[in-house]
Amino acid sequence: MQKLLLYILLLSTTLTLHAQIAIKGDKVYTMTGEPILNGVVLIKDGKIEKVGASLKIPSNYTVYQAKIVTPGLVDARSVVGLSGPLNIPIDQDQLEKSSPIQPDLRAIDAYNPDDTLIGYLRVNGVTTIHTGHGVGALVSGQTMVTKTKPGLIDAVTLVPLEMLAMSLGSSVEANFTSPGTKSKEIAMLRTELIKAQAYDKKLSSRDSSKQPSRDLNMEMLVKLLHGEVKALISANTSLDILSAIRLAKEFNLKLVIEGGAEAYRLIDKIKSAGVELIVHATMARPYGEMANMTMENAAILTKAGIPVSIESGYEGYVPKTRVILFEAGVAAANGLPYEEALKAITLNPAHLLGLDKRIGSIEKGKDGDIVLYDGDPFEYTTHVCKVFIDGQLVSDNCQTSDSK
Amino acid sequence: MRFHIMPAIAGFLRKLSSHYPLKKICMKKLAMAGVLMKLLLLLGFPGHAQEKPIAFKGALIYPVTGPAIEKGILIVQKGRILAVGDATISIPSDAETIDATGKVIIPGIVDTHSHIGGPEGGDNSNALNPEVRVLDAVNPASNSFKKALAGGITTANIMPGSGHLMSGQTIYLKMRQSDDIEGMLEVNEKGVYGGMKMANGTNSMRGTNGFPGTRAKSAAMDRELFIKAVEYKKKMDSAILKKDSAKMPERDLRMEAMVEVLEGRRVVHFHTHKMNDILTVLRLKKEFGFRVVLHHVSEAWKVIDAIAAAGVPCSIINIDAPGGKLEAMNFSPKNGALLEKAGVPVAIHTDDPITDSRFLMRSAALSVREGMSRQKALEALTIAGARMLDLGSRIGSLEKGKDADFVLLSGDPFSVYTHVEQTWVEGFKRFDRSIPSDKSFAVGGYKVFAPEENADDDDKNYEWNDGR
Numbered sequence: 001m002q003k004l005l006l007y008i009l010l011l012s013t014t015l016t017l018h019a020q021i022a023i024k025g026d027k028v029y030t031m032t033g034e035p036i037l038n039g040v041v042l043i044k045d046g047k048i049e050k051v052g053a054s055l056k057i058p059s060n061y062t063v064y065q066a067k068i069v070t071p072g073l074v075d076a077r078s079v080v081g082l083s084g085p086l087n088i089p090i091d092q093d094q095l096e097k098s099s100p101i102q103p104d105l106r107a108i109d110a111y112n113p114d115d116t117l118i119g120y121l122r123v124n125g126v127t128t129i130h131t132g133h134g135v136g137a138l139v140s141g142q143t144m145v146t147k148t149k150p151g152l153i154d155a156v157t158l159v160p161l162e163m164l165a166m167s168l169g170s171s172v173e174a175n176f177t178s179p180g181t182k183s184k185e186i187a188m189l190r191t192e193l194i195k196a197q198a199y200d201k202k203l204s205s206r207d208s209s210k211q212p213s214r215d216l217n218m219e220m221l222v223k224l225l226h227g228e229v230k231a232l233i234s235a236n237t238s239l240d241i242l243s244a245i246r247l248a249k250e251f252n253l254k255l256v257i258e259g260g261a262e263a264y265r266l267i268d269k270i271k272s273a274g275v276e277l278i279v280h281a282t283m284a285r286p287y288g289e290m291a292n293m294t295m296e297n298a299a300i301l302t303k304a305g306i307p308v309s310i311e312s313g314y315e316g317y318v319p320k321t322r323v324i325l326f327e328a329g330v331a332a333a334n335g336l337p338y339e340e341a342l343k344a345i346t347l348n349p350a351h352l353l354g355l356d357k358r359i360g361s362i363e364k365g366k367d368g369d370i371v372l373y374d375g376d377p378f379e380y381t382t383h384v385c386k387v388f389i390d391g392q393l394v395s396d397n398c399q400t401s402d403s404k
Numbered sequence: 405m406r407f408h409i410m411p412a413i414a415g416f417l418r419k420l421s422s423h424y425p426l427k428k429i430c431m432k433k434l435a436m437a438g439v440l441m442k443l444l445l446l447l448g449f450p451g452h453a454q455e456k457p458i459a460f461k462g463a464l465i466y467p468v469t470g471p472a473i474e475k476g477i478l479i480v481q482k483g484r485i486l487a488v489g490d491a492t493i494s495i496p497s498d499a500e501t502i503d504a505t506g507k508v509i510i511p512g513i514v515d516t517h518s519h520i521g522g523p524e525g526g527d528n529s530n531a532l533n534p535e536v537r538v539l540d541a542v543n544p545a546s547n548s549f550k551k552a553l554a555g556g557i558t559t560a561n562i563m564p565g566s567g568h569l570m571s572g573q574t575i576y577l578k579m580r581q582s583d584d585i586e587g588m589l590e591v592n593e594k595g596v597y598g599g600m601k602m603a604n605g606t607n608s609m610r611g612t613n614g615f616p617g618t619r620a621k622s623a624a625m626d627r628e629l630f631i632k633a634v635e636y637k638k639k640m641d642s643a644i645l646k647k648d649s650a651k652m653p654e655r656d657l658r659m660e661a662m663v664e665v666l667e668g669r670r671v672v673h674f675h676t677h678k679m680n681d682i683l684t685v686l687r688l689k690k691e692f693g694f695r696v697v698l699h700h701v702s703e704a705w706k707v708i709d710a711i712a713a714a715g716v717p718c719s720i721i722n723i724d725a726p727g728g729k730l731e732a733m734n735f736s737p738k739n740g741a742l743l744e745k746a747g748v749p750v751a752i753h754t755d756d757p758i759t760d761s762r763f764l765m766r767s768a769a770l771s772v773r774e775g776m777s778r779q780k781a782l783e784a785l786t787i788a789g790a791r792m793l794d795l796g797s798r799i800g801s802l803e804k805g806k807d808a809d810f811v812l813l814s815g816d817p818f819s820v821y822t823h824v825e826q827t828w829v830e831g832f833k834r835f836d837r838s839i840p841s842d843k844s845f846a847v848g849g850y851k852v853f854a855p856e857e858n859a860d861d862d863d864k865n866y867e868w869n870d871g872r
Contacts, residue, residue: 085727116733120725265850283724285757286853294848318728318758326724329820334847380769380820400774402737403726 020044021391022061023370025069029339031347031361041069043368046391051362066385068377070342071362072127072369075324076278076309076349077232077258079134080118081111081146085320091115094134094314096141100176101192103224104216105141107132108160113146113153117321120403121312122148123395124323125371125384128359130162130349135234135259135314136171138179138189139164142220143232145353147369149389162353163232163256164224168240169289186243193251196221230254236261236280236289245273256352258311261293264300271306276352278311279344281322282330298344299335309349310341323401329378341378374398454808454831457481459495462505466817468786469801478509480808483830488802510782510817511802512558512809512829513764514789516719517673517699517753520548520761525564525571525601531608531615532629534600534665535657536572538564544585547845547853548761553579553835554846555754555762556811556824559590559790559799566603566675569616569626573661574598574673576793578809579829592794594669599697599793600661602626603675604684605731623684630692633662668695671794673719677702677731686714697792699753702735708746717749717792720784721759722767740771744780751789752781762846769818782817 021043028039030051040055041048057063084091093110096102111131121129132143145159168185179185199218202210212218223229231253233244241257248255256276257263261284263270263277270277282295294300298308310331312322324345332341350360358367368391375382385398457479465476467488477493479486487493495501524541526533542562552560558579564571575598577588589597604622611617616625636659643651653659664670672694674685682701689696698704698718704711711718720743726735736742743750752767754760759767768781776784790800799807812826824846827835837843844852 085725085733087727087729117725117727262850283760283763285760286848287757291853292848292850294852296847296849315728318732319723319725320728321725323724333820333823378820380766381773381818383773400738401770402774404734404736 019391020049020058020061021368021388022055022057022063023069023372023388024057024063024065025372026067028069028362029071029342030363031071031339031343032363035339039069041362041370043370043388043391046368048362048364048366048368050364064372064386066372067375068373068382069362070125070371070373070377071346071360072367072371072387072389073125073324073345074309074349074353074355074360075121075126075129075131075312075345076352077143077311077313078121078129078131078321079314080121080129080312080321081113081115081131082107083134083314083320084112084115085117087317087320094132094140095136095175096133097137097175100137100172100179101139101188102137102141102217103139103164103220105133106161107142107144108153108157111144111146111153111157113151113156116403118148119150120401121321121323122387122389123384123397123403124401125325125373125377125387126323127369127371127387127389128158128350128355130353132162133165135165135167136175137167138172138185139166139192141165142229145355147389149392149394158355158358159353161229163230164220165232165234167234168243169234169236171234171289182239182243186247189247190250193221193225196225197251200225224253225251227252227254230256230276232256232258232278234258237292238262238265240289241266242269245269245275248275249273259290259313261290261297264294264297265292267301267304267306270301271304277301277306278309278349278352281311281313281324281327282334283322283327284313295330295334298331298341299337302336302340302344307348307351308344309352310344325377325384329380332378338378368392454480454482457486457496457499458831459499459501460504460509460812461491461495461501462503463507463509463812465509465802466511466782467802468511468782469803475505476509478802478810480810480828480831483808483832485802485804485806485808487804504812507825508813508815508817508822509802510556510811510813511786511800512807512811512827513556513785514751514787514793514795514800515552515557515560515754515756515761515764516697516751516789516792517721518552518557518560518562518756518761519565520552520560520756521546521562521577522548523562523564523575526568528612529614531569531610531625532658533564533568533570533572534629534659534661536564538562538572538575538598539585539589542575542577542585544582544588548756549577549579550835550842550845551853552756552761553827553829554824554837554842555760555764556813556827557754557761557764558809558811558827558829558834559793559795560761561599561673561793563599563601563673566601566607567610569602569604569608569622570629571601571603573670574601576795578807579827579834581832581834590793590795590799593797594794596664596670596794599671599673600665601673601675605675605677605681606729607675619681619684623688626688627691629662630666630688630694633659633666634692637663637666665694666692668693671792672696673699675699678734679703679706681731682707683710686710686716689714689716697751700755701739702732704739705736705742706734708742708748711743712746712748717751717788718743719751719753719789719792720771721753721755722770723759737770737774740781740784741775744776749788749791750776750780750784751792752784753789765817765822765824766820769820772818778818785817 028036042050079094083094133141236259347360350356372386387395465473521542523538616622787800808831815822
């Protein structure tokens with residue numbers, strides 16, 4: 001019922017989309033400089049119009065007030081919308097197990113904007129997610145970027161094809177009979193990429209008789225080879241991270257390491273390879289390939305000058321998703337400087353996704369994605385009070401994190 | 405070490421007595437063990453510190469059963485609390501004084517539901533396993549106990565998983581240093597050191613041989629076992645009444661444990677999520693009169709009045725998002741607040757590895773965010789859980805004479821920025837964040853948690869840990 005009301009509310013707000021709003025915050029974290037005390041954010045037609053201290057608010061603006069104001073949160077890597085909360089086959093679309101390498105699988109063909117978990121993330125301040133195919137196949141498929149507001153997929157999607165999701169390590173071996181070893185994993189990936197190089201060569205042939213027939217997998221891998229999409233490789237152990245770096249170097253891939261549980265052991269390697277990093281949820285479970293993780297990972301990497309984004313990642317059981325706001329808070333409590341922790345869930349992932357001109361900070365011209373809190377966003381007892389996406393009020397509840 | 409061994413012996417004796425219902429046999433064993441105990445006492449184990457009192461001065465102390473004390477003093481000696489009070493209480497002249505100004509002291513945390521230490525329950529042969537003991541599987545050297553100490557946990561109820569209707573006997577453990585599990589056992593007010601784990605709902609509905617495939621069958625199988633136990637107990641009681649050992653029923657490990665359940669000595673810890681399953685537990689309790697704690701209780705918010713009317717306590721879990729399994733879809737973070745309002749005793753647990761032992765205080769804070777009072781949230785971490793384990797007279801609050809189990813915090817118990825600085829168990833400092841090897845258990849790192857530390861919760865076998 002509440003959901004229905006929200007839809008009606010949203011529908012009616014779409015009609016008045018061009019409403020103008022002013023958000024006053026005791027402290028506004030813009031992410032582009034010092035936080036603004038007694039800050040005001042003016043939003044017009046869904047975009048940020050102006051931001052500053054004690055701005056004059058025009059009379060036709062609806063005013064909202066909060067203790068703390070931040071940009072909408074950006075989850076650097078999730079599978080929400082593909083991996084639903086029921087955990088039964090009908091709502092699990094993040095991993096196709098018919099073959100270990102399937103670059104042709106598009107996230108937009110699976111993403112369900114109505115998923116309960118998306119509503120839950122939205123209520124907790126997450127306004128943009130990078131989601132798509134999951135962990136557990138050498139190449140599991142494509143990823144996409146979407147706003148978390150309700151609506152049909154075409155209306156909410158920002159980037160239909162963002163990266164190509166790949167994995168190294170035991171999760172792959174658990175899902176397929178082959179590869180069954182780490183060496184075989186890399187051999188299979190190299191073989192496929194070499195095939196793609198040959199395909200690419202044929203494509204550029206002037207002789208039309210030599211043109212290859214269309215191959216969706218090859219087309220996608222060519223995009224990867226050309227750097228049009230980044231290789232998002234899930235790797236947690238030092239060994240797998242180094243293998244990913246070696247692979248990226250051989251094929252000149254734009255590499256983003258996801259997970260990176262042992263990244264803190266490879267500071268120099270990561271720096272010299274110019275790898276981008278999405279680190280695991282701070283409260284992830286230290287099991288399996290994450291046994292050597294530390295809650296100080298993000299802090300150690302940041303201090304070494306490597307920018308990190310914090311992800312919710314993938315959860316196979318309870319809880320079915322993590323919330324980056326909570327994960328960044330625990331990182332902040334474990335050595336990550338406060339504003340760096342906020343950046344790890346706003347501007348850094350926006351930059352990583354190539355969307356820093358639209359989202360990730362409170363700046364003139366950017367999307368009106370704003371979160372209002374009744375206290376320090378990272379404190380356990382603080383509530384996310386209001387959430388705006390593109391200037392629309394999509395969540396209004398200062399009592400609970402519950403989305404029911 | 406004396407302090408550590410004595411409860412173990414006491415536990416051993418009580419265990420014996422529960423396995424040998426005839427007083428005659430029992431007394432003989434008691435006498436033998438008594439001699440052994442005296443010998444141990446005479447030997448006087450070296451390494452037993454804490455003869456001298458230790459006084460912690462200047463901290464904000466939450467005794468939990470009394471009002472908070474600003475700039476308070478906590479004095480412990482010989483594993484017990486000697487005194488707790490404000491700055492005016494006198495400190496014994498021979499006491500070692502520790503300045504705890506700016507720190508916060510709370511009682512040692514009681515985790516009413518955990519799977520640390522590698523517990524195992526029944527196997528795939530049978531859904532009802534009253535005779536199976538977690539005791540025979542848990543590894544006292546497990547690093548997961550250090551992880552618990554890093555989270556401020558000093559006592560835990562270690563349970564087998566929820567993949568059986570009755571997966572076995574649980575153990576109440578103190579986080580003492582010990583080479584064997586006996587040295588960690590905590591014998592409670594009812595003379596037992598554990599409860600009985602039961603579960604309903606989908607986890608135990610495997611539909612395979614020996615397991616139910618439906619909810620109705622689950623309840624029917626539970627009832628059959630209880631009815632058998634009632635009969636066994638009747639025979640036993642009658643033989644004891646007539647002082648006729650020939651009339652005693654033959655020893656039956658399953659029935660002996662069930663008798664403890666029927667007598668209300670061994671509390672049933674019942675995993676239950678959905679509203680209909682919660683009501684089934686209450687129905688079973690009413691029929692057979694056992695004592696029960698409802699665990700997880702994801703849909704408690706739907707049946708608050710029924711739970712309150714039945715007078716059963718709840719041990720709840722807080723998770724960061726609903727779902728992950730069908731039964732947790734309707735989890736509400738408001739459960740704690742709503743149960744408090746209805747007057748139901750509430751504890752909060754980790755269900756480690758579902759939530760991590762290092763984040764149990766966080767779980768309580770999440771209930772505070774959702775409207776639970778700070779006082780009840782503190783109780784939910786300490787005395788409420790202690791009472792659910794029948795240990796409330798010895799642990800769970802800072803009071804004179806109680807066990808010297810306490811946690812020294814860097815700040816407010818419900819703040820994300822607060823760290824557990826020290827965890828003390830019976831007067832021994834068992835965790836100290838200022839020591840790097842201890843800190844590593846709080847934050848993790850290279851080779852801190854060995855792969856074999858993976859908890860052996862039954863849940864894992866079919867649902868969680870899917871992938872990485």
